[in-house]
Amino acid sequence: MASRPTNLTIRPAVDSDSSALVRILEPEVGKGIIVNRFAELHAGLRQLLVLEVDGVIAGTISMSPKPDEDGNTHRLFALDVGSDYRRRGLGTLLIEEV
Numbered sequence: 001m002a003s004r005p006t007n008l009t010i011r012p013a014v015d016s017d018s019s020a021l022v023r024i025l026e027p028e029v030g031k032g033i034i035v036n037r038f039a040e041l042h043a044g045l046r047q048l049l050v051l052e053v054d055g056v057i058a059g060t061i062s063m064s065p066k067p068d069e070d071g072n073t074h075r076l077f078a079l080d081v082g083s084d085y086r087r088r089g090l091g092t093l094l095i096e097e098v
Contacts, residue, residue, distance in 0.1 A: 007053065007054045007055075008051065008052065008053055008090075008093070009051070009052040009055075010049055010050070010051050010052075010093070010094065010097050011049065011050060011052070012047070012048070012049060012050075013038070013041065013048040013049060013050045013060065015038065017050050017057060018034050018035070018038055020056075020057040021034050021050070021057060021060055022034050024057055024058065024059070024082035024084075024085075025059075025060075025080050025082055028080070028083075029080050037060075037062055037078065040062075041062075044065055045065065046062045046063070046064070046065060046077055047062060047063050047064070047065050047074070048060060048061075048062045049061050049062070049094070049097065049098075051081070051090060051093070051094055053085060053090075057082075058081060058082050058084075058085040058090060059079075059080055059081035059082060059085060059090055059091070059094060060078070060079075060080050060094075061076070061078065061079045061080075061094040061095070061097070061098060062076075062077045062078045063075060063076050063077055063098050064077070074098050076095070076098060079091055079094055079095065081094075
């Protein structure tokens, strides 16, 4: 496994992230799926976070907007890391953030 990059940022997604997510995640995750995730974000049905490595979007995670009944956990909807950034522990990092 390649080492985990050190200059990482996890932040809420904004609309201008959608084209970068499509570029980094295609062909496994197509434009229609990303458009749908943003529509659900705006409808309050999903939270969407992006992971940046050195200022470049490398992945995303989305989850329920409200905690589960235990008050501490969220239902995970999707986890995607771009192929150039896999096997570095970034997916694990995103899950830990949730």
